[in-house]
Amino acid sequence: MFILPTIKIAFRGLRVNKMRSGLTMLGIIIGVAAVITMLAVGNGAREYLAKSIASLGSNLILVIPGSTTSGGARMGTGNTNTLVPSDAQALNGESAIDAAAPIVRGVGQVVFQDRNWNTAVMGTTGAYERIRDWPVSEGRFINRQDVDGMTKVCLLGRTVVDELFGEEDPLGRIIRINEVPFTVVGVLKKKGQSLMGQDQDDTIITPLSTAMSRLFGKTSVNAIMVKGRSDSLMNHAVEQVKTLLRQRHRIPEGGDDDFSVMNLSEMLAAAETQTKIMTILLGAVASVSLLVGGIGIMNIMLVSVTERTREIGIRMAVGAKERDILLQFLVEAVVLSVTGGVIGIIIGVGFSTAISAFTRFTPSVSLFSVLLSFAFSAAVGIFFGFYPARKAAGMDPISALRYE
């Protein structure tokens, strides 16, 4: 009945006191914008992590040479030559382990006809496809015969294909990697960026043996990637890796490991939890400013009630009941806070979009956070507007009319 004109009157009041209304709303605007931005950043980070985890493959364990656990002194990892291809082969037989692939890495100058490109070259076995869940889009993956026979075949990542071949079909073509000719037998499916922001498609995969002897002249591997049989068997798998490698490397009881085992899936899950906690914390900090904004509204509403004592008296004289006056001031407080909330949402969305220019991930504003902010700012208006409105409604008509 009387709500609509009240809202109209409330908006007019806001326009009359533009400066004051603006400053009052500022607290809510900042609060809501901060909440929206923080939740968007947190959400974006989480989505990005989740995508990265999916692109890495599930139930992954990474084994690298060198110890990370010897009293904190020897921290250099990956520089020792303790991991060999047969370690990976042996790991393949363990019960909690689904597959294990040895990996050597290096850089290669790749030439096809008059085009050349520098890229990461990786030597591995057929198990890698299954471990990383990274199938080919054309051709085939490397297989046992390739590794056993040290064939000079390779798989290209999407980026390498684009750089060297453009629109041409690379299958069956011969490219030179560090002067050694290789036949292209397959193209890897597009994978996108890694967690560290590297282009995972800027890579070439060759058989392990070929890479070790022909390209890099190595006898040890840079890492062994292991896939556990299932989520629940991961701890078991890590134990089996440790036990078997210690045995194979003849490390005496009490001696330090000469390798390090990382449960990548667990680390990523931990990172995801951390991001979640961060999001909640940031959101909580941001909502404190919403609360401060609410106090600002209460303050200004108290001033407004005092200033308009006479108006309240007039309204009571012509028949306004307590609830009419209460409603009027409550509506004004809510109009203030909700207007601030809407402006805050707009600024927050703008801010989140602007932030994506500086981050690897895209902050994503969820409908939930918009609704939450809206509801929260309305609640702030009601909560902090109630006391001043109550005060107005409880005035004595005659004293209010006489108020100077």
Next chain:
Amino acid sequence: MIEARDLVKEYVIGDTTLRALDGVNVRIGRGEFAAVMGPSGSGKSTFMNIAGCLDRPTSGSYVLDGKPVETLSRDALADIRNRMLGFVFQGFNLLPRTTALENVELPMYYNGQDEDMEERAYAALKSVGLAGRERHFSSQLSGGQQQRVAIARALINNPSVILADEPTGNLDSKTSVEIMDIFTKLNAEKGITIVLVTHEPDIAEFANRRIHFKDGKIVSDEMTKTRS
């Protein structure tokens, strides 16, 4: 219509008690036009506020239109003010930053009748001679015009009583007469009971009854004209 018995109103200021009304007994019948007079501080406004259900007496009883009102709740009193009473004050008491039309509509907001509010407000403004000024803000109107808006507002819910506390106190004599003509017409044509406080004898001339206050008491009460 208005019936006061032994009305007492006391104000306590610090440790002294001030008797603004000291046993007022009066009956004002339906359709009367009464002028309340008396020196400053004699309790006229205090009486009007109680008569208008804006204030409550310390003791005594007040019966409005046959109903005792001392026991009513705040909201019930608000309802009586809205439906039965109209106020006109010396200081006009219009809402600031609000148009004449909206000021007149105000009492209608508070009784839930939102049908043809605007037409009724237009008609009320026209009846007090303010046609064409509906969209003016209070601050853009002269004192006389503001008082006409206040009268239109008092009339809008068809009250049975209009209480006017020095309605011409801030106006020049020519405008005062115009305002008084409106009151006279309302009284004669619509039979609205009018109680009007004034210091000026020529204004009191318009009424047909004169009630004199002194020190919180009624000291004289005379009919000046026979009712037409």
